[in-house]
Amino acid sequence: MQPKELSKAVSALVLTLVLTLLIGSALTQAALAQTMDLAGQWAPRAHQDYQDRGGGPDPVDYTAIPLNAEARARALSYTASIISMPERQCLYYPPFYVVLGPQGFKIWADFDPVTGTVLAWKVGAAIDRAVITVWMDGRPHPSKYAPHTLDGFTTGVWEGDVLTTYTTHMKAGYFRRNGVPSSDEATMTAHFMRHGNSLTISVHLEDPIYLTEPYVISRTNQLDPAANLPPTPAPCMPEPEVPRLAGGGVVPHFLPGKNPFVDEMTKRYHIPEETVMGGAETMYPEYRKKLKDNYVAPDKCVRYCCGWGGGSGGNLGCIVRGQ
């Protein structure tokens, strides 16, 4: 190679290297600048729906869920005995249990080691919920023929400081722990909003099989570096604890019209059965106007009067008559 040609080649190489470094640096800065840092341990604040999330809902309480008649029929056939089936003992709730359940969670990011770009955010597991992987690299959702998994398939984009995620390919599960079903066609749109040491997650659930309109839930968690939350759930090994439920011969359920808990809310809290059966109408504040003229509060509070933990852990005032 002639000296002139060699010089040209070296110049071209240097230019290429400089451009590569500049572009790489710009990309890295852009990648780092576009995200609010969500990493940390986020402890639950049990002031929101504490009964549902803690002690658990009443066996037949479908209030404030926009469920349809199919969902109601299925929920009324549900008995918690089904969880004793060995095949179901280790199953998790769907990813939206992140706002339905009582637990906190750890969030971390998986980075591209070269560019520093966040490839995926990970929302750590709870004991009965899988790790949610939020893919940030623009990959498409899988085929409609692909398996549905315990963690579903989630992609995310930043909208300003809000991380908006979309989850498909979830397994069938429950919108409430008393058997209100979710189907494997349900989808979840979630918004992760950080304000200082608070993280609010607003979830919009849609299910063409069991919901008449989106079911919207928001929860706020608090940054707690000392929470020691595990990233993954504990291992689980099922045991046939009830012999008649091993082997698939028996599936626990209530026959139509035989659910013994159907009037429990009415007897205990004087809430009309029509209301207990839920539906979109019961989600909205206006529904209270429909009830107020006919509602008579019980003489005394009989359960959860000071919060499900007995009122020892917070500032919840105990319910005295009629509150």
Next chain:
Amino acid sequence: MNKSIGAFLAVLILSAWPALAQPDSGDPELEVVQVVPNFYMLAGAGGNIAVQTGPDGVVLVNVGSGKMSGKVIAAIQKLTPQPIRYIINTSADRDNVGGNAALSKAGQSFTQATNAGPGGIAAVGPATILATDMVLTRMSAPAGKQAPYPSDAWPTESFSLKEKKMYVNQEGIQAIYQPAAHSDGDVMVFFRRSDVLVAGDILDTTHFPKIEVDQGGTIQGEIDALNRMVEIAIPSIPLVWQRGGTLIIPGHGRICDQADLVEYRDMVTVIRDVVRDMIRRGMTLQQIQAANPTAGFRGRYGADSGDWTTGMFVEAIYRTLTVTKSSRN
């Protein structure tokens, strides 16, 4: 530096995973989904087609309705240059066997070789079609009668044992006979190393199970078959959060695992219990239909039109339960 490059390559490979998982069939109607590295599901050509590939050739479970056989053959040839060796039919449904003749002819049998030269097998016959005796009976006809299918579509190797085994592409393959489920000729096919179970029409994630009572299907046989599959399939335990475990290819619909199978089995069992209770209370079929015993599941699996409606499913349960009741009395 090497570590960084390795990590970068790992990231690239990870990012490319979905593309690997969905090879392009070249046809928008025919979708190819990778199940595990040597195993694919072809969807859109009738019933689902399971494709096991390897150095010995291709083993297919079911072949679709036959309307898209050319495209199915082209899609398989994109996956592997090896010939189709075996076709296993899980039942005699047209959605599963319609492509038998075309795909068999496109393949080469192990066992119908005319000679074996120094190079080994010189396989020249069409691919072997394996099914139960009942499937052969339903597809063929006695001499002089018109058969529903031409003879080149019939199973060339039929069996009446509880199980037929083979070892192809370095894995054991079990065709397990399941009497009186969807029909009287069902098999499920278990690929042991791939850990993939092909359910045939015992499992249909798009509908209530099609129980062909006139062809020997029963509701109890269907539940027994689903229970058998639940037993065979292993979920990802104790590390539940890891993706893994046995994968199941249904006759129609999406790929499942044991949890999906349990959901389906429980749905069928609950509806059986509801119909049985109504029969015990003296309700007629018409009254049972009107009472909607599939409530809670109808929106997900039911249909009011097509070749398998909710009404037909309820009637099939009713018919087989009342036959059982009569025979007990």
